[in-house]
Amino acid sequence: MKEVITGNGKIIRACGLEGSGCSLPAGQVGGDFFEFISCDERTVFAAIGDVMGKGFHAARLMETIRQMLRECVRINPHPLEVVRRLNKVGGCELRKCGAFATLCLLCYDGIAGRLTCVNAGHHPPFLLTDGKVKVARCRGVALGLLEDYLGSGAEEFFLAAGDGVVLYTDGLVEACGPGEERYGQERLKEMVRLQYGADADRMKQNILSDLETFTRGFSQKDDVTLVVMKVMGKAGERGGD
Amino acid sequence: MKGVEIRARQQKGMAILEVEGELDFSNVEQLQQEIQRRPEEVVEIDLQGLRFIDSSGAGMLLSQARHLYRQGRTMRIVRIPDLIREDLEVIGFFRVLEVIETNPNA
Numbered sequence: 001m002k003e004v005i006t007g008n009g010k011i012i013r014a015c016g017l018e019g020s021g022c023s024l025p026a027g028q029v030g031g032d033f034f035e036f037i038s039c040d041e042r043t044v045f046a047a048i049g050d051v052m053g054k055g056f057h058a059a060r061l062m063e064t065i066r067q068m069l070r071e072c073v074r075i076n077p078h079p080l081e082v083v084r085r086l087n088k089v090g091g092c093e094l095r096k097c098g099a100f101a102t103l104c105l106l107c108y109d110g111i112a113g114r115l116t117c118v119n120a121g122h123h124p125p126f127l128l129t130d131g132k133v134k135v136a137r138c139r140g141v142a143l144g145l146l147e148d149y150l151g152s153g154a155e156e157f158f159l160a161a162g163d164g165v166v167l168y169t170d171g172l173v174e175a176c177g178p179g180e181e182r183y184g185q186e187r188l189k190e191m192v193r194l195q196y197g198a199d200a201d202r203m204k205q206n207i208l209s210d211l212e213t214f215t216r217g218f219s220q221k222d223d224v225t226l227v228v229m230k231v232m233g234k235a236g237e238r239g240g241d
Numbered sequence: 242m243k244g245v246e247i248r249a250r251q252q253k254g255m256a257i258l259e260v261e262g263e264l265d266f267s268n269v270e271q272l273q274q275e276i277q278r279r280p281e282e283v284v285e286i287d288l289q290g291l292r293f294i295d296s297s298g299a300g301m302l303l304s305q306a307r308h309l310y311r312q313g314r315t316m317r318i319v320r321i322p323d324l325i326r327e328d329l330e331v332i333g334f335f336r337v338l339e340v341i342e343t344n345p346n347a
Contacts, residue, residue: 222295
């Protein structure tokens with residue numbers, strides 16, 4: 001996996017996928033995180049999450065969950081098993097602190113072109129295919145709220161070259177401008193739709209620019225984290241069978 | 242209004258806590274202490290006036306609900322504004338409430 005790290009951002013290329021993510025804290029450090037994990041030569045994981053709370057404790061817990069996530073992927077890379085195991089080991093740490101964490105885990109198989117999604121209390125991803133945006137249906141209870149993970153299971157999609165996937169935290173859709181209106185999922189969905197054809201990093205930058213236009217510099221209550229992935233190659237080509 | 246305002250009253254042996262404003266990590270202890278202070282068997286949290294809740298607020302409500310059910314008591318969360326309901330649904334809040342009503346140690 002090739003990685004470029006810049007400040008709060010990271011750009012990767014792996015398994016025929018390009019990914020670009022960034023996390024913008026609001027005020028003091030928070031619990032938002034994103035992660036790209038290379039599993040083997042054909043599989044790459046992307047995760048986004050939010051640990052409850054603010055400040056040093058949330059940031060420390062977030063680091064613990066990130067490390068545990070990497071370890072869970074190493075032990076058994078089946079996406080549903082990763083989330084179940086993380087809920088067991090990470091959930092225990094979270095409950096000790098009276099906290100919980102949301103997580104959306106994606107696993108992309110670059111040979112099959114298959115994207116598997118498991119959700120634990122996070123906003124489901126947007127999928128951009130042929131200029132149309134679809135919202136994944138996978139749902140689940142956030143990590144640490146119950147002893148055993150409870151969710152709708154693993155959802156699968158087959159991606160073609162040019163298709164995109166967008167993950168975000170609640171800070172993005174709940175961001176407000178000078179009025180009390182939220183940026184909202186509908187505006188984000190439309191913004192994602194308009195990005196068809198752009199590369200992952202350009203998509204991310206365009207969405208963040210639109211958010212800045214909307215909020216007009218108004219200070220936000222929550223961190224904003226955004227991860228965009230795109231299957232490399234010319235739009236319309238199959239990513240695999 | 243920034244911050245949170247809590248109005249407490251008693252009705253037919255039940256505590257009713259009306260929560261107004263923005264419930265977040267900076268003020269979540271106010272509501273937590275008020276819930277813990279109530280001796281009634283049923284504690285009802287009325288969220289009609291709530292405009293924002295963050296993960297600390299949602300986590301506190303679930304931990305207090307779990308605590309009350311362990312004591313054989315009940316916590317009801319009522320009149321939830323649509324936007325707040327959507328935020329809570331994402332984390333699986335209502336699914337967790339269902340589970341801990343029947344098994345508070347789950």
